Amino acid sequence: MSILVLAEHHDGQLAETTAHVVAAAQAIGGDIDVLVAGENVGTVAEAAARLDGVSRVRVADAAVYAHQLAEPVSELLVALSGDYGHVLAAATTHGKNVLPRLAALKDVSQISEIIEVVDADTFKRPIYAGNAIATVQSEDALKVITVRSTAFDAVGATGTAGVEAVEAGIDNALSSFIDERLEQSDRPELGAAKVVISGGRGMGSGENFKLLDGIADKLGAAIGASRAAVDAGYVPNDMQVGQTGKIVAPELYIAVGISGAIQHLAGMKDSKVIVAINKDDEAPIFQVADYGLVGDLFEILPELESKL
Amino acid sequence: MKVLVAVKRVIDYNVKIRVKPDHSDVDLTNVKMAMNPFCEIAVEEAVRLKEAGVATEVVAVTVGPKAAQEQLRTALALGADRAVHVQTEAPVESLAAAKLLAKVVEEEQPQLTILGKQAIDSDNNQVGQMLAALTGRPQGTFASEVEVEGETLKVTREIDGGLQTVALQLPAIVTTDLRLNEPRYAKLPDIMKAKKKPLDTKTPEELGVVVASGLKLVSVEAPAERQGGVKVGSVDELVDKLKNEAKVIS
Ligand SMILES: Cc1cc2nc3c(=O)[nH]c(=O)nc-3n(C[C@H](O)[C@H](O)[C@H](O)COP(=O)(O)OP(=O)(O)OC[C@H]3O[C@@H](n4cnc5c(N)ncnc54)[C@H](O)[C@@H]3O)c2cc1C
Ligand SMILES: Nc1ncnc2c1ncn2[C@@H]1O[C@H](COP(=O)(O)O)[C@@H](O)[C@H]1O
Numbered sequence: 151m152s153i154l155v156l157a158e159h160h161d162g163q164l165a166e167t168t169a170h171v172v173a174a175a176q177a178i179g180g181d182i183d184v185l186v187a188g189e190n191v192g193t194v195a196e197a198a199a200r201l202d203g204v205s206r207v208r209v210a211d212a213a214v215y216a217h218q219l220a221e222p223v224s225e226l227l228v229a230l231s232g233d234y235g236h237v238l239a240a241a242t243t244h245g246k247n248v249l250p251r252l253a254a255l256k257d258v259s260q261i262s263e264i265i266e267v268v269d270a271d272t273f274k275r276p277i278y279a280g281n282a283i284a285t286v287q288s289e290d291a292l293k294v295i296t297v298r299s300t301a302f303d304a305v306g307a308t309g310t311a312g313v314e315a316v317e318a319g320i321d322n323a324l325s326s327f328i329d330e331r332l333e334q335s336d337r338p339e340l341g342a343a344k345v346v347i348s349g350g351r352g353m354g355s356g357e358n359f360k361l362l363d364g365i366a367d368k369l370g371a372a373i374g375a376s377r378a379a380v381d382a383g384y385v386p387n388d389m390q391v392g393q394t395g396k397i398v399a400p401e402l403y404i405a406v407g408i409s410g411a412i413q414h415l416a417g418m419k420d421s422k423v424i425v426a427i428n429k430d431d432e433a434p435i436f437q438v439a440d441y442g443l444v445g446d447l448f449e450i451l452p453e454l455e456s457k458l
Numbered sequence: 459m460k461v462l463v464a465v466k467r468v469i470d471y472n473v474k475i476r477v478k479p480d481h482s483d484v485d486l487t488n489v490k491m492a493m494n495p496f497c498e499i500a501v502e503e504a505v506r507l508k509e510a511g512v513a514t515e516v517v518a519v520t521v522g523p524k525a526a527q528e529q530l531r532t533a534l535a536l537g538a539d540r541a542v543h544v545q546t547e548a549p550v551e552s553l554a555a556a557k558l559l560a561k562v563v564e565e566e567q568p569q570l571t572i573l574g575k576q577a578i579d580s581d582n583n584q585v586g587q588m589l590a591a592l593t594g595r596p597q598g599t600f601a602s603e604v605e606v607e608g609e610t611l612k613v614t615r616e617i618d619g620g621l622q623t624v625a626l627q628l629p630a631i632v633t634t635d636l637r638l639n640e641p642r643y644a645k646l647p648d649i650m651k652a653k654k655k656p657l658d659t660k661t662p663e664e665l666g667v668v669v670a671s672g673l674k675l676v677s678v679e680a681p682a683e684r685q686g687g688v689k690v691g692s693v694d695e696l697v698d699k700l701k702n703e704a705k706v707i708s
Contacts, residue, residue: 221596243617246583247599254588259553259673262582277581278475282484283679290672324596328623387616402706419684423704440687443696453693
């Protein structure tokens with residue numbers, strides 16, 4: 151059976167996460183098609199066609215998909231799904247928005263955020279904020295799955311798949327796009343960065359987050375945050391790491407002024423090396439940290455920046 | 459307009475769960491249960507809409523065992539007017555929950571239905587989107603702001619890159635993100651009053667929904683434990699360890 155991967159893209163760029171989802175599709179096995187839905191997405195389709203392991207890129211290029219709203223994109227997937235045994239997307243806010251809608255329209259379950267493919271019907275996924283790993287088996291004819299990108303290494307980009315247009319005649323009277331306020335940053339994307347440095351409530355203010363900038367510059371790091379820091383308005387919501395924010399698994403994760411609640415750990419405990427900087431030597435973050443440094447972040451951060 | 463809120467009984471978010479020794483599931487005996495935190499936010503939003511004069515009635519619904527009545531009583535104490543309990547002792551997977559909720563939506567015809575974005579037990583993040591599909595309604599997922607403007611609902615959504623605002627044709631489905639509001643606590647007199655508010659019980663059979671699932675739970679394991687590391691005494695030592703021991707910086 152073939153597999154359809156829903157591509158993710160923004161501003162004419164294929165998102166890095168799609169290459170990870172294709173890797174999960176390879177682990178399942180079978181022909182892999184990628185669907186690019188959007189408006190003026192020619193360059194995205196070309197980028198998708200270069201992903202290793204992809205047989206064919208299907209492009210739905212129309213105004214109705216311009217903002218990739220869930221209502222038309224799920225209808226499009228329903229129209230195409232007859233050709234496939236699996237439909238996969240990244241477990242991003244986009245994938246999570248669209249795939250359950252597809253699953254319900256097809257009267258099948260949806261499997262969220264898989265971290266391992268056992269076989270074509272059986273998958274592992276974290277539950278209870280990652281405090282347990284469930285193995286689930288699907289008997290549904292169509293398996294609709296979101297994939298945790300950090301659990302699958304991206305495929306390369308040396309392929310030469312064919313690109314085909316799909317006409318689906320979908321319209322959407324239910325929802326419309328008003329606007330988007332995206333955070334602009336020159337730093338690497340949180341989910342893909344090799345180094346992440348995150349600040350928590352201990353940072354004390356949004357202004358103080360600047361203390362992380364110099365270190366992030368030197369390490370080429372992305373900057374993240376705990377929920378408490380986001381809720382306090384120090385930084386925007388897209389920086390939240392955790393059970394209900396972004397999942398990261400970099401080579402190096404530095405937690406600064408973060409206590410280490412299970413909901414935060416759920417988003418970063420698969421990092422290779424964890425450093426914790428906290429003035430409370432009993433903070434739970436130290437239980438998962440490879441290297442803990444007890445002390446005042448306002449003294450430690452400037453020193454760390456100068457010594458890197 | 460009528461607002462329906464779906465609430466789920468889950469493990470309290472502070473509890474650290476254990477896996478059963480036979481790996482059949484997690485062990486929920488004697489653990490503290492509570493309303494899913496995202497559902498508290500959903501109830502709060504519905505009650506605020508009523509207080510603002512936008513909603514005329516707030517109905518809370520849950521699908522779950524007899525004990526889930528506690529969470530409905532909590533919703534009533536927080537300001538819901540009445541409650542519907544779809545009672546079943548069987549485990550209910552997201553699709554089945556969505557089908558049962560779709561029947562309740564069909565009966566109640568709410569203009570707006572609010573759910574949590576995710577239940578913190580399964581971490582599924584599915585039911586709202588599925589309910590929207592089954593009822594043919596638009597969805598505003600991961601909402602951090604909702605505003606009723608005549609026949610449309612303006613929803614600001616927390617997406618990976620920032621915020622997105624969409625307009626949905628009412629009736630619509632919304633799922634809550636953490637920053638939609640800060641839920642209130644129930645006051646004692648309200649908890650007393652909630653005991654007298656109407657609570658209707660139904661069964662999946664009465665609603666004509668089969669609670670079976672195409673998904674089988676094969677086993678549950680504890681995740682690999684991280685080895686606790688060491689404390690370093692100074693920034694110099696930290697930099698040295700990261701360079702020469704962990705080799706993650708150069
Ligand atoms: C449904 C739900 C979902 C959630 N999802 C998430 C999520 O996705 N991500 C997330 O992060 N949280 C999440 N949370 C919240 C979580 O439970 C914690 O409340 C949150 O992670 C705490 O953030 P914090 O560690 O920054 O703050 P705190 O727990 O307040 O910790 C602050 C730390 O800073 C230290 N500190 C203070 N000053 C200094 C200083 N000068 N120098 C050094 N250290 C200092 C303190 O010792 C303390 O350990 C969720 C909660 C719920 C209920
Ligand atoms: N059994 C249930 N009864 C009522 N509402 C539910 C139930 N399961 C899920 N929901 C709703 O759907 C949301 C998302 O759940 P889930 O998709 O399972 O993560 C929850 O926050 C609830 O609002």
